[in-house]
Amino acid sequence: MPVKYQQETAQITWEAAQALIEAVLKEGAAQKIAFSIAVMDAGGHLRAFGRADEAAFLTAEIACDKAWTACFFGQPTHIWNSLVQESHMAPLASHPRLMAVGGGYPIFYQGRLIGGLGVSGGTYEQDQEAAVKALSFTGFDKL
Numbered sequence: 001m002p003v004k005y006q007q008e009t010a011q012i013t014w015e016a017a018q019a020l021i022e023a024v025l026k027e028g029a030a031q032k033i034a035f036s037i038a039v040m041d042a043g044g045h046l047r048a049f050g051r052a053d054e055a056a057f058l059t060a061e062i063a064c065d066k067a068w069t070a071c072f073f074g075q076p077t078h079i080w081n082s083l084v085q086e087s088h089m090a091p092l093a094s095h096p097r098l099m100a101v102g103g104g105y106p107i108f109y110q111g112r113l114i115g116g117l118g119v120s121g122g123t124y125e126q127d128q129e130a131a132v133k134a135l136s137f138t139g140f141d142k143l
Contacts, residue, residue, distance in 0.1 A: 012115035017048035023134035035121035062120040066104030071116025077104030103127025108141035
């Protein structure tokens with residue numbers, strides 16, 4: 001039997017990444033929240049980034065780490081808050097990019113993981129809500 005040497009990977013397009021950023025910024029403007037938004041590709045590399053003028057500088061790094069965490073584990077970041085409290089998972093809490101705070105979501109399209117979205121700037125609930133609305137508005141799979 002021949003060995004398969006490569007696998008096709010699904011990636012988020014720049015256009016779709018920009019649409020997510022615009023949707024989050026619009027939601028932030030409506031709620032008067034200055035968000036930073038990061039979109040990673042399926043490999044965890046930054047695909048697109050947006051930041052409201054008033055967003056605190058640290059929100060940029062946090063948004064990137066939320067997107068990275070969601071992408072690499074294929075799960076929303078808020079679930080990590082309870083997971084890292086379990087003794088067998090606690091060592092992961094020291095990973096420099098693992099963000100165990102709500103606002104990061106994997107991006108699925110037609111059942112395939114194509115990237116990660118990270119939103120930072122509000123409370124974790126506001127970050128989560130903005131991310132979910134943006135994913136829904138742009139037509140990505142619901143989690």
